Amino acid sequence: MTIQRREFVAALxxxxxxxxxxxxxxxxxxxxxxxxxxxxxxxxxxxxTYNTGLLDELNAPFEDRYGVSVDAVSQxxxxxxxxxxxxxxxxxxxxxxxxxxxxxxxxxxVNRRDLMYNDFVVIxxxxxxxxxxxxxxxxxxFTAIADSESSFVSRGDDSGTHTKELxxxxxxxxxxxxxxxxxxxxxxxxxxxxxxxxQQGAYTLADRGTYLDMQDEVDLEIHVQGPxxxxxxxxxxxxxxxxxxxxxxxxxxxxxxxxxIGFITSPEGQDLIENYTANGEQLxxxxxxxxxxxxxxxxxxxxxxxxxxxxxxxxxx
Amino acid sequence: MSLESAATVPLFAEFPFEWNYIRSIIVVSLYxxxxxxxxxxxxSLPIALAVGFTDFRGKGLLTSIINTGMGFPxxxxxxxxxxxxxxxxPLGSLELVFTREAMIMSQFVLAAPVVTGVSLAAVxxxxxNVRDAAYxxxxxxxxxxxxxxxxxRYGIATAVLAGFGRxxxxxxxxxxxxxxxxxxxxxxxxRTLTTAIQLEAQRGRFETAMIxxxxxxxxxLVVNGIVVRLGSDGGGYR
Amino acid sequence: MTLEATDVSHGxxxxxxxxxxxxxxxTGEVVAIIGPSGVGKSTLLRLLALFDAPDRxxxxxxxxxxxxxxxxxxxxxxxxxxxxxxDASLFDASVRRNAAYGLRVRQSxxxxxxxxxxxxxxxxxxxxxxxxxxxxxxxxxxxxxxADSLSGGEAQRVAFARALAYDPEILLLDEPTSDLxxxxxxxxxxxxxxxxxxxxxxxxxxxxxxxARRVADRTAVLLGxxxxxxDRTERVFDDPRDDRTRQFIDGELIY
Numbered sequence: 001m002t003i004q005r006r007e008f009v010a011a012l013x014x015x016x017x018x019x020x021x022x023x024x025x026x027x028x029x030x031x032x033x034x035x036x037x038x039x040x041x042x043x044x045x046x047x048x049t050y051n052t053g054l055l056d057e058l059n060a061p062f063e064d065r066y067g068v069s070v071d072a073v074s075q076x077x078x079x080x081x082x083x084x085x086x087x088x089x090x091x092x093x094x095x096x097x098x099x100x101x102x103x104x105x106x107x108x109x110v111n112r113r114d115l116m117y118n119d120f121v122v123i124x125x126x127x128x129x130x131x132x133x134x135x136x137x138x139x140x141x142f143t144a145i146a147d148s149e150s151s152f153v154s155r156g157d158d159s160g161t162h163t164k165e166l167x168x169x170x171x172x173x174x175x176x177x178x179x180x181x182x183x184x185x186x187x188x189x190x191x192x193x194x195x196x197x198x199q200q201g202a203y204t205l206a207d208r209g210t211y212l213d214m215q216d217e218v219d220l221e222i223h224v225q226g227p228x229x230x231x232x233x234x235x236x237x238x239x240x241x242x243x244x245x246x247x248x249x250x251x252x253x254x255x256x257x258x259x260x261i262g263f264i265t266s267p268e269g270q271d272l273i274e275n276y277t278a279n280g281e282q283l284x285x286x287x288x289x290x291x292x293x294x295x296x297x298x299x300x301x302x303x304x305x306x307x308x309x310x311x312x313x314x315x316x317x
Numbered sequence: 318m319s320l321e322s323a324a325t326v327p328l329f330a331e332f333p334f335e336w337n338y339i340r341s342i343i344v345v346s347l348y349x350x351x352x353x354x355x356x357x358x359x360x361s362l363p364i365a366l367a368v369g370f371t372d373f374r375g376k377g378l379l380t381s382i383i384n385t386g387m388g389f390p391x392x393x394x395x396x397x398x399x400x401x402x403x404x405x406x407p408l409g410s411l412e413l414v415f416t417r418e419a420m421i422m423s424q425f426v427l428a429a430p431v432v433t434g435v436s437l438a439a440v441x442x443x444x445x446n447v448r449d450a451a452y453x454x455x456x457x458x459x460x461x462x463x464x465x466x467x468x469x470r471y472g473i474a475t476a477v478l479a480g481f482g483r484x485x486x487x488x489x490x491x492x493x494x495x496x497x498x499x500x501x502x503x504x505x506x507x508r509t510l511t512t513a514i515q516l517e518a519q520r521g522r523f524e525t526a527m528i529x530x531x532x533x534x535x536x537x538l539v540v541n542g543i544v545v546r547l548g549s550d551g552g553g554y555r
Numbered sequence: 556m557t558l559e560a561t562d563v564s565h566g567x568x569x570x571x572x573x574x575x576x577x578x579x580x581x582t583g584e585v586v587a588i589i590g591p592s593g594v595g596k597s598t599l600l601r602l603l604a605l606f607d608a609p610d611r612x613x614x615x616x617x618x619x620x621x622x623x624x625x626x627x628x629x630x631x632x633x634x635x636x637x638x639x640x641x642d643a644s645l646f647d648a649s650v651r652r653n654a655a656y657g658l659r660v661r662q663s664x665x666x667x668x669x670x671x672x673x674x675x676x677x678x679x680x681x682x683x684x685x686x687x688x689x690x691x692x693x694x695x696x697x698x699x700x701x702a703d704s705l706s707g708g709e710a711q712r713v714a715f716a717r718a719l720a721y722d723p724e725i726l727l728l729d730e731p732t733s734d735l736x737x738x739x740x741x742x743x744x745x746x747x748x749x750x751x752x753x754x755x756x757x758x759x760x761x762x763x764x765x766x767a768r769r770v771a772d773r774t775a776v777l778l779g780x781x782x783x784x785x786d787r788t789e790r791v792f793d794d795p796r797d798d799r800t801r802q803f804i805d806g807e808l809i810y
Contacts, residue, residue, distance in 0.1 A: 042415060051520045059501035071415055071506060073496035074516075087404030088414040191519035217521040251404055251412065446644035451725075453604055453638035454657040454717065468647055524638065 016059040019111040022107055041256045044081075046160055047189040048207045049239065050074035054276050057108040061272070062263045068256060076189070078158030084242075085106060087249030091257040095160035095207075095239045103299035109242035111258065113265050116121050116273050116284045117238040118208045119226025122166055123194075124150075125201030132203075133223045136230050139171045141224045146174050149182040151202035153193050156185025160237070165205045166236060194218055207237055209283035216279060230287065238287065240297070241265070265289075328458035335525060341504040342513045343532060349417050349491070349509060350484040354432070358477050366462050369440040370448070371439035382482035383437065386430025391423075393488025398423040400492065415496035419506055433449035435479050439472020440465055471547045478544045482537060488512055512534075556617055556724045556756065557581045558636070563612030565598055573780040574596045575612070580756045582724055585747060587771035587788065588760040591803070594777050596760035597641075598728045603758060634661060637718030641730040643710035645702040650694065651714055653702050654685035657721035665726070675717045688720035691746050708739030715746055719765060726750055728759040732766065746772050764804060768792060776800045 049055055050072060075083065077094040081103050084092045093115065096102060122132065122141055130148040132141035145152055154176075155162040169176050176183070184202075186193045190210040197204040198218040208226060225231035241261050245259045246254035263269050270286035277283065287309040368379060397509065400406050401412040413419040420554070443465050451464040466473060490510035491497075495507035497516060510533040517526035559579035566572050572595040580603075581585045588596050602609050615621060616632045624632070631684050634702045637657070659667060689695045692712035697705065705713065711731065718726060728747070732740040747757055747770050761767055765772050768788060775785040776797070783797040795801040 047519070051516075056501045056503070062503055069500060069506075071498045071500075073415055073498055087409075092383060128416065189519050191521055195519075195521070214521045217523075250412075444644070446640060446642050447646060449606070450638075450640065450644040450646070450717075451656070451660075452606065452638075452713070453633075454660060455630070455634035455721065456660045460660045464646060472729075513774075 010213045017195070017261075024040045030094070036253070036256045036259060039253055039256050040069050040071055040097065041089050041091065041253055041260055042071045042073065042089040043093060043260070044073045044075055044079075044083045045093040046077050046095060047078060047094060047191070048095070048161065048210050050191070051191055052209045052213050052276075052278060054209075054273070054284060057276050058264055058269060059273055061268075062260060065263070066256075066259060069259070071212045076155075076157045077163065081108075084244050086245065087251060089244065090253045091241060091243050091260055093239060093241045095237055095238065096302060097238060099160075099163065100240050100242060103242065104300050108245055108248055110245045111261065112240055112242040112298055113261055115265065116270075116286050116288070116293070117236060117240045118284050119228045119231065119237050120161065120205050120235040121208050121211060121226050121231075121233075122203060122224035123197065123211055124180035124203035124223050125197075126219065127201065127221060128204070128221075133221075134305050135224050136166055136231055138224050138234055142168050142172070144174045145203055146172070146179065149180060149253045151182050151197075151200050152184070153197045153200070153202045153204045154183065154185045155190065155193055155205075156187045156217060157189070159190075161205060161207055164235075164237065168205070205240040209278070210281055212281045213278040268295050322474050335528075336350055337530060338499070338503045338505070339372035339525070339532070341499075342508050342510055343531065345417065345505045345507065346485055346509040346533075347426060347536075349495075352532070353421045353484050354428050354481045356425050357429040358430045361429055361436060361480075362466065363475070364433050365437040365440050367467060369417060369437055372463070380437070383430050383431065383434045384496065386436050389427060389430065390425055390489070391487045392489035393424050393452065394426045395493035398400075398426065398490065398494050413496060414494065414509060417495070419494040420491045420507060420509070423494050424447055424484040424514070426492065427487055428484045431483050432476045432480040435472045436469065439469040439476060442472065443468040456459045474547050475544050478540050485509075485540075486511060486537060488515060556635075558725050558756065559612050559615050560603060560609070561615065562612065563602060563609040565595075565602060565607075565609045565611075571780055573777070573782075576773055576777070576782050577612075578603075578758075578782060578785060580725060581756050582756040583751060584772045584783075585751050585757040585759065586769035587774045588758065588777055589762065589764055589767050589774060589803075590777035592762055595780070596762075596777055597729050599777065600638070600758065600760050603725075604636055604638050604727050605629060611789055615785050617641045634721070635724045636727060636793070637721070637723035637725070638727045638748075639711070639714050639718050639729065639731045641733055642707050643707070643714040645705075645710055645713060646719075648702060649698075650689065650700050650702055650705070651679065651682055651685060651698045653713055654689050654716045654720050655682040656717060658684060672726060683758045684722070685716070685720040688716035689750070691719060691749060692742055708735050708742075710733055712739065712742055712746075719746070719750060723755065725756045725758070728757065730761055731759065733762070740766075764792070774801065778803060 007171070011096045014100055026299065045055065051074070055072050056139070059072065063069055071088065075082070077096045080092055080094055081099055083089050084103070085108050094111070100109070101113060101295060105113060122138060130144045130150040132144050135141045137302055154165055184198055190197070190206060191214065193204055194206055194211065194214055195218065196202070203223070209223070220229065224235070226235035227233050241264065243254060243257040243261060244252045248250050265288035270289055275283050328504040368376065400421060401413065402408045402419045404414065434448065447468055448461050448465060451461045456464065491509050492512045492515070495512070496508070497508050497512040499508045500506055510529050514526050514529045514533070517523070517529065557579050561577050562575050563577070564571065564574045576599065578586070578588070580598070588599065590596055601607060601646065602614055602722045605621055607616065616635070621632050634797045642736060657744070662670070680707055686695055686698055689698060692715055694709060694712055694716065697709065702713065711734070715731065732743050732761065735743070744766065747759065751757055759770065774788040774791045776783045776791065778799055784791060784795070785798050791800065792804060795804060
């Protein structure tokens with residue numbers, strides 16, 4: 001009880017401090033040397049990183065080192081980016097490169113880094129009605145599911161996983177809108193969709209992390225592996241982290257966001273990711289550290305310096 | 318994670334982390350719901366008294382608006398509050414998004430019509446005779462209002478508890494405006510019983526979800542028990 | 556001390572209840588208002604109790620036109636008046652709390668709050684006058700019962716004690732015994748006479764002419780929308796000046 005009360009007082013104090021900080025940013029930018037201790041970083045992220053428990057592992061040492069707290073809000077990728085667009089979060093960790101690029105091109109995000117990756121797997125009931133087991137071509141496997149009209153549960157929530165699934169259907173040349181009742185859009189998080197697929201013996205596309213975390217509780221098998229186990233590159237699932245542009249939203253904790261990005265892309269943070277396991281299996285593969293230049297991770301894909309409309313101009317309106 | 322708490326609660330001694338987690342969720346749930354209902358009651362009672370004992374044009378319309386409010390979908394309320402407190406919204410500068418204060422706001426909006434509607438019915442059932450008696454004995458308008466509240470006390474208590482029941486078992490709006498946040502050390506910041514149950518079920522941690530569900534049920538049962546007791550036993554007001 | 560209605564008219568909406576009525580009551584006398592049911596006796600009492608301002612005419616207390624006073628002054632006047640209704644209208648609380656209500660609202664807020672807390676731990680402070688008033692109506696032994704456990708007659712006696720407890724100068728009784736049995740009626744009438752002897756001015760509205768004869772020093776006859784006559788009770792009953800009064804007293808006038 002005492003702990004809670006103290007925490008509540010601290011929360012009130014932090015609220016007051018945040019209010020004051022808001023005022024001071026209006027009147028001028030003095031007080032910048034007060035440091036970031038005691039601040040709260042709001043991170044919007046996807047259900048897949050949150051539900052695996054990885055964030056708790058990363059945030060605790062970060063909080064200890066800087067004396068700050070991290071509020072992680074778990075949303076779908078689309079919602080997480082939308083929250084950041086409104087300036088309600090300071091940093092975003094998501095896994096849909098195309099949506100991240102859009103976010104940056106609109107000027108809402110700065111200083112993107114590749115963070116880590118894992119992969120997607122196609123899972124389904126052990127009897128495998130579409131006969132896709134062991135296939136190393138996910139496009140063919142999806143075509144087989146559609147041809148046999150075997151049940152398939154789609155996330156249907158604009159998440160990174162949903163975006164990837166639609167990308168694969170695109171590759172098959174089939175039109176999702178014309179699918180029959182075998183194709184269900186759940187509109188739920190990954191965990192819920194895996195539970196639904198179990199109930200119905202249906203196929204679904206899942207990120208490996210969530211599947212591994214839940215595999216003991218569900219009766220589903222991997223039928224198509226992702227690139228981590230030698231599957232097709234199309235199933236790669238890269239995570240990026242982006243700070244919210246402080247020139248667009250002057251209330252964001254930009255310095256704290258950069259400290260966070262710095263921490264989790266550092267060797268220490270990357271080690272934590274490397275060593276995080278669920279049920280004895282590694283869930284995520286660090287991707288930040290590279291001795292070779294890797295400029296493409298900082299900017300939208302296909303961006304080059306010749307492009308007009310440089311971000312600092314367009315975002316300052 | 319605290320070792321003392323594990324020691325003081327032998328039942329959960331094996332799961333100090335879980336117990337801390339569950340306890341903090343209960344505290345947040347109660348804090349948010351009690352605060353929201355207390356504020357709702359402070360606003361609703363004067364409204365109920367004013368509406369109950371004055372005649373004006375549009376009284377019927379106002380009453381039906383209040384009654385409609387009792388059925389507001391919580392997700393819609395959550396969205397509306399989110400737009401209000403979001404950085405882009407009118408209250409953006411207060412930085413309330415993903416805080417307990419924002420959750421209190423949305424639960425206030427949900428509970429206030431319930432408290433107002435039920436206490437309006439209770440207050441309206443107080444006989445004019447009794448109010449006249451209070452006035453005739455030298456009571457001021459405030460005294461008459463207080464007598465009305467006392468006469469309607471079981472109905473008002475029912476209203477408050479109904480508002481509490483609505484607030485504590487509601488999931489949509491607190492999820493949207495609160496963000497279902499727990500710290501890395503496993504204590505809840507804006508995670509309530511309902512949002513925690515949803516998350517734990519999603520994670521496949523059904524045991525934790527069940528424990529939380531039992532706690533929520535117990536709270537709701539106790540509250541309903543109090544309502545029933547108030548209704549049957551006169552409450553010992555002497 | 557005199558409470559006086561002078562040439563008052565009052566109605567609800569377009570309907571006039573009475574027109575140009577005058578009546579006064581002084582401390583130490585009992586005035587009865589008799590008349591058939593529905594003739595506006597209650598409305599007149601409500602005007603005397605300062606519930607509503609009359610449409611026309613004045614209500615004055617010791618010569619002060621009450622409705623020309625600020626609200627605070629009017630409250631002081633109201634607090635010198637007690638009232639009992641046809642229906643006991645007790646609060647849902649103990650007999651003691653009911654009887655002490657008038658005393659309580661006259662206390663300052665700090666006192667009320669302090670007594671409220673004292674009461675929570677079972678102390679009963681400052682209710683002595685209330686218990687005394689209950690003795691007058693013979694209910695001192697029921698002081699700790701719940702009001703809703705009383706019979707109708709007992710409840711009305713508590714209502715009487717409630718109005719008596721804060722020692723008003725004027726007591727207004729609206730058909731106080733019309734629902735009561737003879738025994739309870741006798742208790743109330745006896746209490747009315749005791750009150751008069753203590754110097755309280757009493758107005759009792761009743762359709763029971765015998766009651767008027769038993770308790771009233773003066774009697775006013777309210778018929779139609781006017782007071783036909785006001786005079787010493789014996790004079791009004793034995794030698795009515797107005798024909799309609801005589802008819803009413805003789806039971807010939809049916810409304």
